[in-house]
Amino acid sequence: QKEVEQNSGPLSVPEGAIASLNCTYSDRGSQSFFWYRQYSGKSPELIMFIYSNGDKEDGRFTAQLNKASQYVSLLIRDSQPSDSATYLCAVRATNKLIFGTGTLLAVQP
Amino acid sequence: EAQVTQNPRYLITVTGKKLTVTCSQNMNHEYMSWYRQDPGLGLRQIYYSMNVEVTDKGDVPEGYKVSRKEKRNFPLILESPSPNQTSLYFCASTERTGTSYEQYFGPGTRLTVT
Numbered sequence A: 001q002k003e004v005e006q007n008s009g010p011l012s013v014p015e016g017a018i019a020s021l022n023c024t025y026s027d028r029g030s031q032s033f034f035w036y037r038q039y040s041g042k043s044p045e046l047i048m049f050i051y052s053n054g055d056k057e058d059g060r061f062t063a064q065l066n067k068a069s070q071y072v073s074l075l076i077r078d079s080q081p082s083d084s085a086t087y088l089c090a091v092r093a094t095n096k097l098i099f100g101t102g103t104l105l106a107v108q109p
Numbered sequence B: 001e002a003q004v005t006q007n008p009r010y011l012i013t014v015t016g017k018k019l020t021v022t023c024s025q026n027m028n029h030e031y032m033s034w035y036r037q038d039p040g041l042g043l044r045q046i047y048y049s050m051n052v053e054v055t056d057k058g059d060v061p062e063g064y065k066v067s068r069k070e071k072r073n074f075p076l077i078l079e080s081p082s083p084n085q086t087s088l089y090f091c092a093s094t095e096r097t098g099t100s101y102e103q104y105f106g107p108g109t110r111l112t113v114t
Helices: none
Strands: A011-014 A019-025 A032-038 A045-050 A054-058 A061-066 A071-076 A085-093 A096-099 A103-108 B004-007 B010-013 B019-025 B031-038 B042-051 B054-057 B076-078 B087-097 B100-105 B109-113
Touching: A011 A019, A019 A032, A019 A085, A019 A103, A032 A061, A032 A071, A032 B100, A045 A054, A045 A061, A045 A071, A045 B100, A071 A085, A085 B042, A096 B042, B004 B087, B010 B019, B019 B031, B019 B087, B019 B109
Parallel strands: A011 A103, B010 B109
Antiparallel strands: A019 A071, A032 A045, A032 A085, A054 A061, A061 A071, A085 A096, A085 A103, B004 B019, B019 B076, B031 B042, B031 B087, B042 B054, B087 B100, B087 B109
């Protein structure tokens, strides 16, 4: 079992819809959880950080964490074509950061 | 402007020829790290540094060395590169302050070892 798992996609959503990206992790001792956006040929960009159970909202992005289920998700409201990218989930345990392989999101105009 | 710089951006080299990829940040962050990104494997952490003179192994440290003599610089050294080290490398700089988290990645270094 991979430490951090994501569906590779592609996840295709129409413009204006809600995109829902999911991530599961195996280490129950994980402390912090991250979502990154990576455009093709570019470096990752941190978009959300969450460390306590529940929801965290930042603009059109909402991160949801459920430690009991070892599950973290990212919702993107009012999806735009410019949101088309690979979204990476990462989990921090002790001082190491473990990444999933990413989900490719395609927002259709 | 917050910035992480890496050099070189592209490098083609031959097996066994020592090389160094430099990384520098201008944000006075304590935590820096190196990753490699490979298709199907995602980003994997090579080494990280909590502060000057404090470094530790990530998940894939074999064949790599690092040093942290100054806070702003964190070079990645390949003493004897091999073809399986052909990859896209990213340096990152991180700071956590209370409930916020700041992290920046460099632009990447594409390394080919023949």
